[in-house]
Amino acid sequence: MNRVFLILSLLLIVAVGVAYYVLGGFKQAEVKLETTAQPIFLAGSYFEGAGNSEEFGNLTRKAYEIRSSGKLRGTFGNIFYNDPASSSEAAKVFVGLVVDDTISQQLPAGYRYRAFPAGQRVLHATIEASYLVAPTNFTLA
Template identity: 80%
Template sequence: MNRIFLLLSLFLILAAGVAYYFLGGFKKADVTLETTAQPIFLAGRYFEGPANSEQFGDMTREAYEIRTSGKMRGTFGNIFYNDPAKASETAKVFVGLVVDDTVSQALPKGYRYRAFAAGQRVLHARIVASYLVAPDKLYTGVKAAAKEQDLTLHNVYLEKFPTTGPVEVWAVVK
């Protein structure tokens, strides 16, 4: 009986490791110091409160629905105005879609535009991984690069979650 439990436990551990591998959990983020060449526009809504709140979840689902229904073309994205690691306490975030411009599409009701300004020094992190593991990998990479390069994070972060390709974060540095 103990052998069966041992084999079952080993199988479950192996299955979890394989799943984590396919999600991109063993990859490291590629982080480079850059200056944003042009503004990045987002269409969405501002939220302030706990990131685990129902309202934040509803806003995120709404942005996905707007994109998948074709009401707007864009890539799901956020601009955090504080450290996302502390967002469980209080998130200050603009939730919506990264769009090409501010004139070619009609905004859904309640949505506004925000821009992530051009000319900012940023740590640009990218990773090809599932959105389930990517944020932790990206922010770990950004914080490690900031420490290694003796840069101060300004606590403004742009996240971009495309349906294909790398997940990205731009972290403003001083």
């Protein structure tokens, strides 16, 4: 009986490891300093508070739902105005989607635009992973 539980436990551990790998849990974020060649537009909502709060998670889920429902076309994007991991401040984040322009799509209720003008230096971080396993924070050097 103990041997059966041991084998089932090992199979479960392997299955969880494979699922974590497939979702992108072992991938590292790619961080680079860029100068924007053209303006970058983000559609989303501003958040200020604890980075691990329920409200921050809800804004991320809302952006996912808006994107997957087709209400707004774009890729996920956040603007972090501070680094709450290295300070005692609350997180100041604009959560939403990077969109092509500000006129071709109608914004969902509660969404606003933020923009980076062309020629501005930005720190661009990307990761190819599900939001379920993506790192909750990482330090930028």
